[in-house]
Amino acid sequence: MLNFNLKYLCVCMCYMCGGFVLWGQFSYIWGLFCVFVTLIGHNKMGHGTKAHHHEHHHIQAPNKEDVSNLSEGERMELSHSIRVYCIILVKPKDLGNWAAVKETWSKHCDKAEFYSSENVKVFDSVVLNTNDMWVMVRNAYKLAYERYKDEYNWFFLAHPTTFAVIENLKYFLLKKDPSQPFYIGHTVKSGELEYVDDDGGIVLSIESLKRLSKIFEDPDKCPEQGGLLWKLSEDKQLAVCLKYTGVLAENAEDSEGKDVFNTKSVGSLIKEAMANHPQQVVEGCCSDTAITFNGLAPNHMHVMMYGVYRLRAYGHNFKDLPLLPKGSLVDSISSFNINKGVKGKVE
Amino acid sequence: MVQGLGQGHSRQTCLWLASLVPHLCHGPGGCGSACNARGWLSLGVIGEVGVSPLATPVPLTLFLHPGEISVTAAELYSKVRILCWVMTGPSNLETKARHVQATWTRHCNVVLFMSSVRDEGFPTVGLDTKEGRDQLYWKTIRAFQYVHQHHLEQADWFLKADDDTFVVLDNLRWLLANHTPEEPVYFGKRFKPYAKQGFMSGGAGYVLSKEALRRFVEGFRTQVCTHTTSLEDVALGQCMEKMGVQAGDSRDAARRETFHPFGPESHLTGKFSKSFWYWKYCYYPIVEGPQCCSDLAISFHYVSPELMYTLEFLTYHLRAYGYRYRYQPPLPENAARLLQRQAQPKAANATLLVQGTKIL
Numbered sequence: 001m002l003n004f005n006l007k008y009l010c011v012c013m014c015y016m017c018g019g020f021v022l023w024g025q026f027s028y029i030w031g032l033f034c035v036f037v038t039l040i041g042h043n044k045m046g047h048g049t050k051a052h053h054h055e056h057h058h059i060q061a062p063n064k065e066d067v068s069n070l071s072e073g074e075r076m077e078l079s080h081s082i083r084v085y086c087i088i089l090v091k092p093k094d095l096g097n098w099a100a101v102k103e104t105w106s107k108h109c110d111k112a113e114f115y116s117s118e119n120v121k122v123f124d125s126v127v128l129n130t131n132d133m134w135v136m137v138r139n140a141y142k143l144a145y146e147r148y149k150d151e152y153n154w155f156f157l158a159h160p161t162t163f164a165v166i167e168n169l170k171y172f173l174l175k176k177d178p179s180q181p182f183y184i185g186h187t188v189k190s191g192e193l194e195y196v197d198d199d200g201g202i203v204l205s206i207e208s209l210k211r212l213s214k215i216f217e218d219p220d221k222c223p224e225q226g227g228l229l230w231k232l233s234e235d236k237q238l239a240v241c242l243k244y245t246g247v248l249a250e251n252a253e254d255s256e257g258k259d260v261f262n263t264k265s266v267g268s269l270i271k272e273a274m275a276n277h278p279q280q281v282v283e284g285c286c287s288d289t290a291i292t293f294n295g296l297a298p299n300h301m302h303v304m305m306y307g308v309y310r311l312r313a314y315g316h317n318f319k320d321l322p323l324l325p326k327g328s329l330v331d332s333i334s335s336f337n338i339n340k341g342v343k344g345k346v347e
Numbered sequence: 348m349v350q351g352l353g354q355g356h357s358r359q360t361c362l363w364l365a366s367l368v369p370h371l372c373h374g375p376g377g378c379g380s381a382c383n384a385r386g387w388l389s390l391g392v393i394g395e396v397g398v399s400p401l402a403t404p405v406p407l408t409l410f411l412h413p414g415e416i417s418v419t420a421a422e423l424y425s426k427v428r429i430l431c432w433v434m435t436g437p438s439n440l441e442t443k444a445r446h447v448q449a450t451w452t453r454h455c456n457v458v459l460f461m462s463s464v465r466d467e468g469f470p471t472v473g474l475d476t477k478e479g480r481d482q483l484y485w486k487t488i489r490a491f492q493y494v495h496q497h498h499l500e501q502a503d504w505f506l507k508a509d510d511d512t513f514v515v516l517d518n519l520r521w522l523l524a525n526h527t528p529e530e531p532v533y534f535g536k537r538f539k540p541y542a543k544q545g546f547m548s549g550g551a552g553y554v555l556s557k558e559a560l561r562r563f564v565e566g567f568r569t570q571v572c573t574h575t576t577s578l579e580d581v582a583l584g585q586c587m588e589k590m591g592v593q594a595g596d597s598r599d600a601a602r603r604e605t606f607h608p609f610g611p612e613s614h615l616t617g618k619f620s621k622s623f624w625y626w627k628y629c630y631y632p633i634v635e636g637p638q639c640c641s642d643l644a645i646s647f648h649y650v651s652p653e654l655m656y657t658l659e660f661l662t663y664h665l666r667a668y669g670y671r672y673r674y675q676p677p678l679p680e681n682a683a684r685l686l687q688r689q690a691q692p693k694a695a696n697a698t699l700l701v702q703g704t705k706i707l
Contacts, residue, residue, distance in 0.1 A: 079669075167667035266665075270656045281449065281656045288664045299616040302637070306615055307661030309670065310642040313517035315420030316663065323669035 057194065059184060059250040061172045061260065061289060067321055079323035082170045082178075085152035086112035087140050090160050091131070092120050097160035099123075100298035104305045108166035110152060115140040134234040135224060138216060141204075145213045153178035155209050157202045163265075163296050163304045164201060168289045170323065172252060172260060178205040183242055186261035186292075187251040194249045195239030200261035201292040202238070203252075211245035218244075258287040265295040266304075288318075419686065420517050424456065426685045427520040429554070430502035431455035432490050435471065435510040436478045437464050443510040444469070446652035450659040454516035457501050461490040483549070483579035488567060491555075495564045503528035505560050508552040513650040513658045518643040519554065522597055522605060524682035528557035533587055534595040536606035536646075537630035538580075544594040545630045546584020550648040551606040553580070555592075562590040598631060599641040600676045606646045607639075610654065614639040614647075642674040 067075065086109035090098045098114065102123065106112035116125035117136060128139050137157070144155055154173060158164060176182060182205040185196030196202045204212070215222045222241035232240065239249055252260045262269065266286065273285040286293075296304065431452055435444040444460055448469075452458040463486070465473025474489040476482050487507065494505055504523055508514055526532060533555045535547025547553035555563065563586060566572035572586035587594065597605050607614050608625075615637060619625050626633060633639075650658065678688060 165667050167670050171668035266657050266660065267653060270653050270660065274653065274656065278449075282659045282664065285656070285660060286665070288666060289668050290665060299612050302616050303612050304661075306611065306637065306640065307658075308665055308667055310637075310672070310674070311611075311644055311662055312642060312666075312672065313420065313515055313662050314521040314643050315423050315517050317419070318666060320666075320669045322671060 056189065057187070057248055057250040059176075059182075059252055061252070061254045062175050063255040066175055072321075075321060075323060078174055079170060082154060082173050083110045083152045084154045084156055084166060084169060085110060085144060085148050086164075086166075087144055087155065087157045088112065088114050088160055089116075089133070089136050089140060089157070090114050090120075090125065091117045094160045095120070095122070096298045097296075097301075100301040101158075101160050101162075104301045105164050105166065108164075109156070111148070113144075115143075134232075134237050137198075137234045137238060138224060141209060141212055142216060145209050149206060149210070153206045155204045155206070157198065157204075158292070159198065159294070161296055162199070162201050162292055162294045163301055164292045165290065165308055167323070168260065168291045169203070171289060172291060173203075174323075176205070179207050180205060181208045181211060181245070181247040183208050183239075183247045183249050184252045184261075185249070186259055186263050187249045190236060193236060193239055193243070195236050196249045196261075197263050198235040198238075199263035199294045201294075202235070208242065208245075208247045211247055212238075212242060215241050215245050252291070254287040254289050256287070258290075260287050260289060260291045262286065262290060262293045263295075265293050265300065267300075268295060269293075422686055423517065423520040423524060424454075427504065427523050428456040428502040429504045429506055429516060429519060429523075430457040430459070430494060430498055431506045431508060431514070431516070432459040432461050432494060433508050433510055433512075434483070434486060434490070435460050436462050437466070438478075439510050440466065440469055440471065443652060444471075446655045447508075447510050450655045451514050451516065455506070457498060459490075459494065459498075461486060461493075481577040484574055484577050484582045487579045487583060488574065491560060491563055492567070495560055499557070499560070503557055504554050505557070506552060506554040507549075508646070509550055509648070511650050512550060512552045512646055512648050513655055514552055514646045515644060515662055518605065518641075518645045521643055521676075521682070522645060523554070524685050525679040526556065526595075526681065530556050531558045531562055531590070531592040532556050532595045533559045533592055534597040534606070536604065536608050537594055537597070538584075538628045539630045540628060541581045542584045542588045542594075544584075544588055546581055546587075547594065548606070548608045548648075549580035549583075551608040552646045552648075553583075553606070559587065559590075559592040562592055563587070566590045596631075597645070599643055599674075601641070601674065602631075603634070603638060603641040604631070605641045605644055607644065608648050610647050610649050611640065611644075611658070613649075642672065643676065 070078065086106055088098075088101055088106060098120075102114070114123065114125040115136060116123075116127055117131050118129065119125070119127045126140070126143060128136050130136055130139070140157070141155070154169075156164065156166075156169065182203065183196060184203040185198075186200030187194050188197050221244045222237075242248075254260050264272075269285050270281060273281045277284045293304070433444060433447055433452065435447075440460075440462070448458075448460070460469060460471040461474055462471040463474055463476045463478050463482070465471060472490070472493060474486050474493070476485045476489060490507070491505070504519075506514065506519065522534065533547065533553055535553030536551035537545045538548055539545050563572070563583070566586050566589060571589055574582070575585060576582045584594070599605055609617070618635060619633070647658065678686075
């Protein structure tokens with residue numbers, strides 16, 4: 001919403017021009033007149049042609065036919081080519097969640113790194129030396145691009161309260177070309193800006209990250225300190241920067257239209273479902289191939305790992321086509337093990 | 348009579364399902380006529396004896412999750428029939444029992460809600476007792492007597508649970524598939540004290556074979572068993588022992604517990620203090636952390652209504668696409684026979700698939 005800055009600029013210019021001529025009460029009235037005109041003018045100008053009727057961008061997971069039409073070789077090749085780098089932004093106060101993420105879902109990323117506001121003795125991290133969330137986001141993306149642009153083609157950013165199922169992310173990305181500018185997650189509309197809510201996690205293709213790195217060098221379009229008079233949240237700021245490069249946010253949905261990136265926990269979504277559609281709580285709640293949930297305490301992450309990767313009903317088989325070959329190195333279970341003496345009890 | 352009904356799916360879908368499990372269509376005219384216009388598949392009449400109007404029909408939708416093939420689950424459903432009765436009371440109907448009714452009891456072959464007072468609308472069976480902790484054993488005795496009198500032929504196994512117990516019926520069928528209803532045996536979370544062979548925790552739920560149920564009722568008829576204590580699970584365990592019913596081992600092939608007396612969070616992440624009674628009670632060694640619990644868990648206790656739906660979602664819906672589960676239990680002999688498949692003998696070591704993968 002940089003137009004706010006423009007607005008104030010116009011008001012000031014107008015007032016100054018008129019103010020030189022008039023004085024006393026008249027300059028005061030002239031000032032109000034300036035504000036009025038500027039506001040009207042802004043609305044008339046609009047932002048592009050779509051002032052109020054905006055498209056809400058959706059992007060869907062592949063459906064069954066998309067996947068089953070591939071040969072096994074093609075499927076394996078595709079899934080191997082999806083390499084996800086995970087950025088988790090942490091601060092010392094998040095230590096409990098940091099530990100939980102480290103022990104659980106982040107192991108399923110092709111690589112996961114923790115970007116911290118400051119150095120913490122207990123864990124390794126990439127130290128950003130700032131407490132400002134937008135600056136953290138900027139620098140994390142910059143560093144990630146510089147170091148890993150040739151090794152990974154998808155970049156997932158999350159907070160330590162987020163739980164992610166990376167297999168579902170890879171399934172979602174199966175037929176999407178990373179050399180295209182993708183910017184995916186749980187989107188929110190704020191005025192004319194559609195942005196990905198970072199509470200639900202943000203996914204960028206390598207192309208989007210490339211464009212983002214470029215626009216970081218433009219302090220007018222993508223300032224480091226955020227808006228002049230108006231401090232935007234980091235996720236909105238990111239959307240603004242990306243928009244300048246022609247990259248638009250898209251809301252990710254499964255083949256039934258359910259969101260796969262969630263800004264709330266399963267428990268919260270279930271509670272809402274109990275209130276809103278009590279006859280269809282489980283069926284209406286959430287996607288079966290959900291990618292993220294948010295707002296989880298450390299213990300809940302361990303319960304989710306069990307719930308996603310282990311707990312199931314015998315005899316029920318989803319006809320998912322395997323995407324990873326046998327004997328892959330993905331470890332399903334956290335190494336969270338209270339009794340050190342228990343022999344090799346990690347799955 | 349009990350019928351399985353598929354709700355909310357088209358007739359096409361119904362016919363497709365029926366073609367998968369033709370041996371389940373008992374009605375006259377086979378499966379074709381068993382699908383009516385609304386897509387409801389009648390699985391057939393299980394028994395015509397002692398029809399109780401309170402026994403609820405069960406939706407077959409449970410076997411027909413979109414994108415899912417559940418032939419094995421449907422087969423086990425028809426071959427390992429379980430009657431579930433849930434211990435509840437008038438003040439819990441709307442706050443707890445209703446959510447049990449909306450979630451896991453849909454997977455039972457027959458389900459009954461037992462209360463001190465009959466309620467036509469819910470529906471509940473009225474046991475003619477008072478409410479309260481000290482009444483638990485009376486309610487249990489009466490409930491089993493009721494089930495024995497009215498529903499004996501409708502099931503092979505008889506499960507008791509509380510209105511804050513969450514049960515995964517498919518995993519229970521998997522456990523029971525390796526036994527027969529004629530065996531005098533019962534399963535649950537096994538505790539050590541009070542009986543030589545131990546007893547089963549009431550809150551975690553326990554299940555009796557048909558023979559065990561017969562002996563329990565017989566025990567009271569002959570006064571071999573009496574109302575010894577209001578501790579329902581202890582008393583039942585003592586009666587079972589007197590009547591020669593064996594306390595079974597419900598652990599999975601990797602020796603992990605399946606019935607759980609607490610919620611998943613407590614078992615998976617909790618550290619029980621060494622002075623906690625639980626340490627002295629457990630019949631088998633306690634494992635803390637992720638190996639506390641089998642992948643094919645059967646029950647959890649102290650489950651709130653919200654957690655009921657959450658667990659149903661985690662068990663039956665949410666998954667990691669394309670992920671191959673590490674724990675692949677072998678198919679024991681009796682289960683193989685039931686399912687008409689090849690048996691796989693139990694491996695010498697634990698059957699966890701490790702495949703030489705590195706633990707990261």
